[in-house]
Amino acid sequence: MTELTPAPNLPRDRDVEAFLAVLSSRRAPRTVEAYRRDLRELSRALQAPIADATIDDLERYTASLRDAGLSASTIARRTAASRTFFRHLQLIGARVDNPAAALTLPRRTKPLPKTLTPGEAERLIAAAAGVTPRSLRDRALVELLYGAGLRVSEAVGLAKNGVDLDDRLVRVIGKGDKERIVPIGREAVEALRRYLSRGRPHLDRRHRPELFLNARGGGLTRAGAFVILRKLAVVAGLEPERVHPHLLRHSFATHLLEGGADLRSVQEMLGHADLATTELYTHVSDARRREVYFDAHPHARRRTKR
Numbered sequence: 001m002t003e004l005t006p007a008p009n010l011p012r013d014r015d016v017e018a019f020l021a022v023l024s025s026r027r028a029p030r031t032v033e034a035y036r037r038d039l040r041e042l043s044r045a046l047q048a049p050i051a052d053a054t055i056d057d058l059e060r061y062t063a064s065l066r067d068a069g070l071s072a073s074t075i076a077r078r079t080a081a082s083r084t085f086f087r088h089l090q091l092i093g094a095r096v097d098n099p100a101a102a103l104t105l106p107r108r109t110k111p112l113p114k115t116l117t118p119g120e121a122e123r124l125i126a127a128a129a130g131v132t133p134r135s136l137r138d139r140a141l142v143e144l145l146y147g148a149g150l151r152v153s154e155a156v157g158l159a160k161n162g163v164d165l166d167d168r169l170v171r172v173i174g175k176g177d178k179e180r181i182v183p184i185g186r187e188a189v190e191a192l193r194r195y196l197s198r199g200r201p202h203l204d205r206r207h208r209p210e211l212f213l214n215a216r217g218g219g220l221t222r223a224g225a226f227v228i229l230r231k232l233a234v235v236a237g238l239e240p241e242r243v244h245p246h247l248l249r250h251s252f253a254t255h256l257l258e259g260g261a262d263l264r265s266v267q268e269m270l271g272h273a274d275l276a277t278t279e280l281y282t283h284v285s286d287a288r289r290r291e292v293y294f295d296a297h298p299h300a301r302r303r304t305k306r
Contacts, residue, residue, distance in 0.1 A: 013043055015051040019088045038081035050082070051089060055099040058082065062103055072106040079103050113250040113280060120238060121146055121251055125187075127235035134215060136199030138228050140191040141212055141220075144170070145245055147188035149252030149270055152245035156220050158211040160200075165189050174271035182269050253281040 024032045082100040089095040128139035163170045205217035212220035233243035267278040
């Protein structure tokens with residue numbers, strides 16, 4: 001059990017220490033330390049035992065965090081710490097209410113997904129040129145990630161017979177073991193044909209069922225897919241730390257919507273349970289359209305200072 005020490009320059013708060021002791025029995029040390037820091041800040045602001053705080057005290061504290069310019073995510077995290085603390089007091093009968101539960105929090109804005117431009121996606125795919133077994137595998141992998149919007153776990157989990165090249169479909173088992181069928185383009189089909197006929201047989205030393213194999217003949221892992229994309233990014237002249245499998249999934253969705261695909265179809269292809277998740281990509285498309293407009297239209301170009 002993690003040794004618990006009181007916050008410096010503050011009187012020991014026995015209720016908080018007891019809460020952290022209970023928390024440390026079922027949460028990771030880093031999590032316990034994060035709760036300690038957040039509750040320490042609250043105690044410093046109140047200058048009184050936290051267990052005695054009222055809803056007015058907590059609202060004033062939250063307002064002070066906003067005034068200090070703290071992000072919505074930081075305020076939400078600190079509020080979550082106090083809510084959990086007061087819930088603990090309720091469970092042990094020390095309080096009948098949870099004053100932190102009534103706090104109104106600022107809306108947390110989701111960052112827009114990062115994407116490649118269509119040109120960057122083409123450069124990444126072109127970087128996987130070559131006729132060696134691994135080059136053929138890499139080209140097929142990138143084409144499938146970008147051409148079908150698969151999660152990396154779905155791609156490396158595909159069985160050899162999980163792709164129907166004649167009907168140009170891939171059968172995917174996604175989150176919650178839900179199956180979906182995604183169409184794939186001609187370029188992806190051709191890359192997969194080359195890999196299956198001229199690449200995979202040279203890698204398949206163990207007669208594995210997976211579609212994508214590593215250099216030792218085992219199934220390609222998520223980490224292996226990350227490494228492949230980073231290497232291709234270098235060849236393509238892209239920032240390697242920026243390129244990862246999910247970036248291709250984001251690009252797949254954004255480029256479909258920019259090309260006129262309807263939101264529901266993209267939702268089904270991505271396997272999103274909630275349409276709101278897919279709608280994030282419409283904001284990316286809107287932002288890109290605005291950027292193109294302001295850069296291209298003579299009456300909309302941003303003026304430069306003379």
